[in-house]
Amino acid sequence: MNYLSSENLTKSYGDRTLFRNLTFGISRGDKIAIVGANGSGKTTLLSILAGAMPPDAGLVSVRKDISIGYLDQQPDFNDALTVMEAVLAGESAQLDAVRAYELALASENHVGLEKAMADMEKLEAWDYEAQIRQILGELGIQDIEQRVSSLSGGQRKRVALARVLIQNPDLLILDEPTNHLDLEAIEYLENFLTTSNGTLLMVSHDRYFLDRVCNQIAEMDNGQLYSYKGNYAYFLEKKEEREMAAASELAKDRNTFRRELEWMRRQPKARSTKAQYRIDAFDDLKEKTSGKKADGDLDLNLRMARLGSKILEVENLSKRFGDKVLLDHFTYTFKRPDRVGLIGKNGMGKTTLMNMLTGELRPDSGKISTGGTVKFGYYTQTELDLPENQRVIDVVQDVAEVMKLANGDTITATQLLSRFLFDRSKQYDFVAKLSGGEKRRLQLLLVLVQNPNFLILDEPTNDLDIMTLNVLEDFLLNFAGCVLIVTHDRYFMDRLVEHVFVLEGEGKVRDYPGNYTDYREWRDSKPRTDGRADTRPSGTILQEQAPKVATPAPVNGNANGAKRKPSFKEIKEYETLEAEIETLEKRKVEITELLNSGGHHEQLTAWAREIEEIDQTVARKSDRWLELAEYM
Structure with a gap:
């Protein structure tokens, strides 16, 4: 069943054409990801298909009886609403029923309550609020009563994602859904989409995410869309075959073009006597060969400043904000060439730690001793504050007119920009005309051009296309200095880091000897103690099994890892909780049967509220029961 189709779509910005006469279709059950270089038009295409932007030419047709949920990169909210109100402001039959029920409850004499309750029952919307709370919690939003105006850009994106997921649309269109999510939230979303029977169209650069979720990849390349089932x-396998075939075809076309060019140059005055069909064929061939350019290679072969024996020593570092402890007596000595990944939920203090290491933030206590030869290169999540009316070439020349490469050669700012895939025309564009990914690539250039020997990278993969990520990974693998990385791109972290710092909360940091997948396998082998159902996908993320590593010890705190014995009081509490949870579950079944049998609207309302209270109590007692179970 065809859900959406587009015919002959064309979109241009000024003299730049993103795509022309593009035809594309989505059928029920498809899970399609659009990939391609930054600035190729992926986000624009998604906006057109979602109906948020008109094409210059062409037609988009959507099946009449389907619903579409669209996640934009810059979601729009009413700032006066709370988080829960913002999610409930979405569009779906269930949400309409919930709003009608809330309105009837609030009205005098409960006008329309019986019909509202019948609709709630029919659409299975009674536990809708609980579902919203669960999704928001999994995405890292716990305070549902805070105003949207108080949220950061990343939090707004997560609320928008929750809003579109709870709508359960027939067709889900997501633009970079994993940006601004922590690793656990990405795994939750990955599992949600993998187990869903819905239809999906998205743009993403997360390679593990693409591999697990999608059954079709569409690549945007030079204004064309190439689909792979x-x-x-x-x-990747089929793209390589296509590019090899295209390169062979291009070589043949160019050989033919050279022969035809010689023919065209002979007797120019007598051109009118030449065969017109051959002249037309020559013109077509000229356009064909000149329009095909080999992909540029991003070259990061920049010189690194010399790094001495003493690098960075951190001793008893502590930091708190109000009552929240982010670091508690953290101690570590960086060695060359350390490659460390920094893991932790949003708000655990990853950025705070990086800011303290680079001297941008003072610790509450502790000591940071930096070697005399250390030169930090700090790539932050926040985009550089560049004048929108400044040209790209001027931005780079303000930092350095010429730069040295690792082999000692000197290159100009223009040559360096070319190596970073900014062609001559793009170099003289204003910053305002760059795409999000192009701005991030420029920001990366401005960090590396200063020849750092200790790189601190805070979410370097956001908005970078896959080609740029591959080259950046190769550069970092050969980088002789130290690297500290925060990223939600699990593939990127797995390939680069040798051990991870895990920020576990309450100031504790665990130094785990392995990459992210090694840590995750160890973590998943332990019983969960947070009371939530384990919605994470089982098994390893990598195709091949990760190596077994020793159980890590906390950097700060008791390192023996011994399992303590429960007290007599804890054993009795554990047994009591089991009985109490069982009793509550039985009561919930009884009330549910009463609710289904009907009755006076006031009694029905009371039963519905009792079910909600039971759910909250069971969740709280289950949390404690699981916590105690670890010691039994």
Whole structure:
């Protein structure tokens, strides 16, 4: 069943054409990811298909009886609403029923309550609020009563994602859904989409995410869309075959063009006597060969400043904001070439730690001793504050007119920009005309051009296309200095880091000897103690099994890892909780049967509220029961 189709779509900005006469379709059950270089038009295409932007030409047709949920990169909210109100402001039959029920409850004499309750029952919307709370919690939003105006950009994106997921649309259109999510939230979303029977169209650069979720990849390349039936690994294989075939065809076309060019140059005055069909064929061939350019290679072969024996020593570092302890006596000595990943939920203090290491933030106590030769290169999540009316070439020349490469050669700012895939025309564009990914690439250039020997990268993968990520990974693998990385891109972290700092909360930091997947396998082998159902996908993320590593010890705190014995009081509490939870579950079944049998609207309302109270109590007692179970 065809859900959406587009025919002959064309979109241009000024003299730049993103795509022309593009035709594309989505059928029920498809899970399609659009990939491609920054600035190729992926986000624009998604906006057009979602109906948020008109094309210059062409037509988009959507099946009449389907619903579409669209997640924009810059979601729009009413800042006066609370988080819960913002999510409930979405569009779906269930949400309409919830709003009608709330309105009837609030009205005098409960006008329309019986019909509202019948609709709630029919649409299975009674536990809708609980579902919203669960999704928001999994995405890292706990305070549902805070105003949207108080949220950061990343939090707004997560609320928008929750709003579109709870709508359960027939067709889900997501633009970079994993940006601004922590690793656990990404795994939750990955599992949600993998187990869903819905239809999905998205743009993402997360390679593990693409491999697990999608059954079709569409690549945007030079204004054309190339579709591949299969996951991301299959796409890579088939793309290589296509490019080899295209390169062979291009070589043949250019050989033919050279022969035809010689023919055209002979007797120019007598051109009118030449065969017109051959002249037309020559013109077509000229356009064909000149329009095909080999992909540029991003070259990061920049010189690194010399790094001495003493690098960075951190001793008893502590930091708190109000009652929240982010670091508590953290101690570590960086060695060359340390490659460390920094893991922790949003708000655990990852950025705070990086800011303290670079001297941008003072610790409450402790000592940071930096070697005399250390030169930090700090790539932050926040985009550089560049004048929108400044040209790209001027931005780079303000930092350095010429730069040295690792081999000692000197290059100009223009040459360096070319190596970073900014062609001559793009170099003289204003910053305002750059795409989000191009701005991030420029920001990366401005960090590396200063020849750092200790790189601190805070979410470097956001908005970078896959080609740029691959080259950045190769550069970092050969980088002789130290690297500290925060990223939600699990593939990027797995390939680069040798051990991870895990910020576990309450100031504790665990130094785990391995990459992210090694840590995750160890973590998943332990019983969960947070009371939530384990919605994370089982098994390893990597195709091959990760190496077994020793159980890590906390950097700060007791390092023996011994399992303590429960007290007599805890054993009795554990047994009592089991009985109490069982009793509450039985009561919930009884009330649910009463609710289904009907009755006076006031009694029905009371039963519905009792079910909600039971759910909250069971969740709280289950949290405690699981916590105690670890010691039994």
